[in-house]
Amino acid sequence: MIALATRIDSGGPYTDETITPVIAGAIVRDGDGRLAVRMTRELAALRAETPALWYIAEDDAGRRVGFGQVPVEYAAFSGVLRQLAYGHVRDRFAPHVMSAVIRREPSPAGPLTIMGHGKLTELSFTVLLASSVGALPVALLMVLVSFIATPLIVRRSLAGVAQIAREAERIGAGSRAARLSEEHVPVEIAPLVRAVNDALGRLDEGYERQRRFIASAAHELRTPIAILRVKVDAAPEPATRRLGIDIERLANLAEQMLDLQRLDSAWHEQAFDLALLVRRVAADLAPLVIAADRSIEVVVDHAQQVSGDASAIERVLTNLVQNAIDHGGRSVTIRVQGTAVEVEDNGPGIPPDERERVFEPFHRLRPRSTGSGLGLHLVQHVVQRHGGHVSISDARGGGTVARVEFPPVRPALRDTP
Template sequence: MMRRRSTPSLWWKLSWQLSLVIIAVVTAVIIGLSIYGAMILSPNVAVEDKITAALAGAAERDAQGQFQLRDIPELRLLKTQNSGLWFVAATTDGASVSYGTVPASYAELAHLVHLFEDADIRGSVGTNEIASVENVQTAIGEVRILFGGFADKGWPVLALLAGTYPIYVPLLVVALPAIFLAVPRIVRRALARVSDVADKASQIQPRQHGARLPVEGIPKEVAPLVIAFNGTLERLENELKKRQRFLIDAAHELRTPIAIMQTRIDGMPEGQERRRLLNDVARLAETAEQLLDFERNDQATDLHEAVDLVEIARTVVADLAPQAIAAGYQISFQSEVESVERRGSPSALPRAVSNLVRNAIDHGGDRGMITVSISAGGRITVADEGSGIPAEHQELVFEPFYRVTPKSKGAGLGLSLVKQIVANHRGQVSLQSGSTGTQIAIDL
C-alpha cells in the first residue's frame, strides 16, 4: 500500500522562509555595523574594559590624600599578560600615576591626561603605537587613563557586539515576534484570493455551464494556472455540448423509425408476437424520450417560475393511475396542505414526479399500494410495497443507465433524470428501501 505524502503548505513555507530572510538581514546589519565600527574605532576597543576594570578597583588615596593604585590581583594579571603595557592614570585635579615605558611620542601628553575624557590617538610618524584615553568611575571619583602596549588586542567586533547589546537586543526582542506574527498574516492575505478560487473550483458541478474561476485579484504567479484551468473548463464544456447535441439529434432521429415500426406492428395480426413487439417498441420509444429529457433538462432555463407542487403531484397521479391499476396496483394521493408553492421548472418537475411513479409501477412487484404524498414543507414522497432494493444497489440506482437487474424494464435513466432535475433546483433526493417496499423523497 502506497503511503500518501502530505501536501506542503505554501502559506507555511512562505511564512517561515520570509521570516528567516528578514532575521538574516537584521543579523547581517548588526554584524555589518559592528565590523564598520571596528574599522573606524581604536583597535584598543576590545581591551578597554580590561584596563578600566582593573584600574577602577585599584584606584585609592593614601593617608595623606594622594592618588595611588593598589596592587590588586586583576592589575597584576594584566601586567603579567602584557609585558609592553604602559598607562598613565590621572584624576581630574591633575594627580597622576604611571606604569611602564610611555612612548616618546606620547610622553608630552602624560601631564595632560586629566584634560581628556575620551580619545583615540594613532597615525603619528614617530611611532606605530596606538594609544587610547578612557574615562572610568572609581571609589575616589573620576579617573582618566592614557594607555597602550597590549600584546593581544582581542576581537574588536566581538567587543562592539558585547558593548552595544543594549541597542540591538531590545530591537530583536521587539522585531522577532513582530516578524513571526506579521509575515504569516501578510502571506495569508496575499493567498486569500487563491483560497477563494479553490473554494469556487470545488463548487463547480459536472454539468454547470459557463462556470469559470475569477482571475481578478489573483497573484500574477498563480494567474496562469487559473487561466489554464478556465481554458480546460471551456474545452470540456464544448465537448459536453457536442455530446449533448449528438444525443438529442440521435434521439430525434430514432423517433421516425420507431414510429414506422409501431405502425407496421399495429398492422400485424393480433397475437402474442404482436404484443411482444409492441412492448419492445414502447420500451425503445420510452428510452428515446428519456434520452431527450435527460439532455434537455441539462439545458433547462425555466427554473424560477412559480409552481404548485400539490397540483403537479395530483396531475401526475391522475395521468398515471390507469397505467398503475392496469399493472395490478392501487394508487393514492395524499397532501397535508391545499397548495405548496415553489420556484422551479413547470416542465421539468412534473417529469421528475412522473418518473418516480413510473419507477414504482415498474419495480413495485405488480401488487400493493403506490402512495404519492406531499408534506407542508414541500417534500414529495412516492412509496411502493414491493420487495425493495438491495442495499448494495441503493447508492447506484441514481446513476445513468444503471439497472438493478439487467433484464428489468426501462433504460436506467428515470431515477438519474430525477436526481438531475432536483439538483438543478438545489434540492435533494433521498431513498429508503427494505423488504416492505421503497420510498423515494424529493425535498425542494
C-alpha cells in the same frame, strides 16, 4: 565577526571607560584655582568597588590632581596629558595595574583630561555585550515581521488565490460557462489560472458536442420508432404485434434522453404548490394504474411551495410512480411532507447494496422486457439540479420508499403564480 574581533585583540583586559565621568564629577577648584577632589557618593562607591583605583586629572593650564599609586612609568605624562583626548593603555601581564583609560571629560572645574585605572573589562565580553544589545532590536523586529507582518503580506498577496478557490467551488454541471478570474491573482499563478480556464473551455466544448449528439440521436429516433409502432400495431400476425412492447421500450428510452437534454436547454424556474402538482400527476397516471390492476393514493400531511422547473419535477414524480407500478406491489402511496415527497409501494423492495446503483444510467435490478434503466438516473439528475436530495429506504410494512427532498422556496420566488 565577534570571534574574529576577539581573536585579533591580544592586548588583554582594559579599564572600563565608565570611571572617568565619575572622577570628573568629583573634581573642583579651591580658592587658589588649584584642582581638588571632593568625595562624592559615586566616587566613594567606585573606590570601594576598586581598591586599586588610581587616576590623574589635568586641566588645560597644566594643573594636576591625582589619587592612588600612579605607576612611575606614567610620570612622563605630566604636562602633556591635556594634549590627549581619548585612548586606552593595556599591559600584558597580571595584575594589569598599568591598564588605563584616557578621556576628555567636562567637570565642575572645567574641561579635564583624565587618565585612570579602575575595574577591568575583557574585550570578548564587551564585544559580545555590544553585539547582543545591537542585535536585540533586530531580533525583535524579525520576530514581529515573522509572526505579524509576513502572514499579513502573504495573506494579502494570496487574496486572489482564495478568491479563485471560491469561484472554483461554485463551478458545477449547472455553471459550466463560468471561468476563474485572472485580475487579482499573483503573476506567478496567472499562467495556472489561464491553463485551468482553457481546460474548462475544452471540457465545455466536449460536453456540448456530446449533448448535441445525444439530443440529435434521440430526436431522430422518434420518427422511425413512430413508423415502427404504426406498422406493428397494424400487422396481422400476433408475433409481430408482440414486438410492440420492445418498440414502446425504445420510445420511452428516446423520450428520457430528450428529457435529460431539455434540462439544460429549457429550464424555467418558478414557485409552485407541490401538493397540487402531486395530485395532477396522480390523476394523469390513474388510467395506467387501473389498467395494471393497482391502486394509488395521495396523502398531504402539510404542503409548502417549491421553487424550480415544474415540468421537470413532474417528470420526476411520474418516473417514481411508474417505477413503483412496474416493480412494486398492489398499491402506491404518494405522501407530501412540506417540501418533500415520498412514493411508497408494498412490493419486494430494493436490496440495500443496490440502493445507490439504481441511480446509475442503464442499471436495472433484473433483466426485464420493459424499462430503459434511465428513469431513476433522470430523477437524480433533476433533483440535484434543484439542489435537493433523493434516497431509497424500506417501507414499514415491506416494500420501498423513494423520498425526494427539495430546498425551501427562495423569498424572491415566493407566491409567484
